[in-house]
Amino acid sequence: MSRAIRVLVAKAGLDGHDRGAKVVAQSLRDAGMEVIYTGLRQTPEMIVKAALEEDVDVVGLSLHSGAHMTLFPRVLELLREAGLDHVLLTGGGIIPEADRQALIEMGVGRLFGPGTPTSDLVDYISEEIAGRAKKGGRA
């Protein structure tokens, strides 16, 4: 019974485009991860409550509404307030390169644009989590 990587896949914001999130959720499952899919219209508070209760390693935010510069930092802030600093915050959607850089500087992980092969995301998460485990990361 070895511990699988637990990932929360969340749709934040008010848009209803969830096919990408569902495809990602299935790919992560096929890669052996345990995926909690939260559904549409999640607020940052709901996302962090779920991340806490499910003791996830990763939160993946799917955003198509253009609100990424408010939502990512807000989720990051709430994760830190909840004592979940070790959680990797990643995600994707339509996010311009300049904004991605700004978010990475704040502490958000790599972000993935539309059309990225899901294997890239799987590899990124696997490597990141393995790296954190070596550093004794899980709080």
Add this chain to the structure above:
Amino acid sequence: MMDAARILSGDRRSLARGLSVIEDGGKDAIALLDQVWKQTGRARRLGITGPPGAGKSTLVAGLTTLLRAEGKTVGIIAVDPTSPFTGGALLGDRHRMTREASDDGVFLRSLASRGSLGGLSRAAPASLDLLDAAGFDVLILETVGVGQSEVEVAATADTVVVVLSPESGDAVQAMKAGLIEIADVLCVNKADRDGAAELIASLEAMLDLKENATWRPPAVATTGTESAAPLLEGIEKHANFLEGEDRLANRRRTGMAARLRALVASMIAERMLANSDEVLAAQAKAVEKAECSVLHAAERVVEEILG
């Protein structure tokens, strides 16, 4: 080592970490459960099971709303199957109850069955114990009724609800699956669909045939979109029944004995088989060469393991 005191005092982050410790099993899980064991037993435990697609998650959401309106706190463990091919799992109950899950008086944890043959995560009963000790008033264990899982649910829940829908097959199939035997409440969900009345009638007919039963499970009808009140009423009827004549205590005693036995059997098998690959391979060859039957080969392996 986990600090149980914080869990017992209501800290949610510690509770979530504690649930992971329980899930990972081993010495840490044992140590943690030891620390909280005396605080368990206060919460009322409900088991919700049934075939996939019957609408269990929606009903759990409805029950949670009603229980919260009564001022009760609710802890939920939702179990979904781990893929035997990839080892991964899509845990989809949370997204069916996002409103209830965002309530501070509700704690929802999704578990993957993680290779447990019966479909019930081995950690599920101990996870309920931790939620119990953490102070939640009502605990709900939601799981798909496959394999032996419904027997395990019955051993750990005070009231078992079996949820069926007109699409999930007829009453005879439910009986074959053993679901009717373990049900304390039968719930026909999606009761606005064709076939619901017939399903209820055939369930009642089947229950009529059961002799010597002190408890006849009520067969309630819900639609999933309206209130879960008919289901909660059925559950409360059973709760009242259990209050008489030490029934609850007896049920819990029997259930705990069954749980202990199942854990021991599983742990013995794990330990005994841990270093037995060579023996097994050798005997498998003997069977293939027709030196003996597989029954005999199994006997030989066991005797060698037990020394």
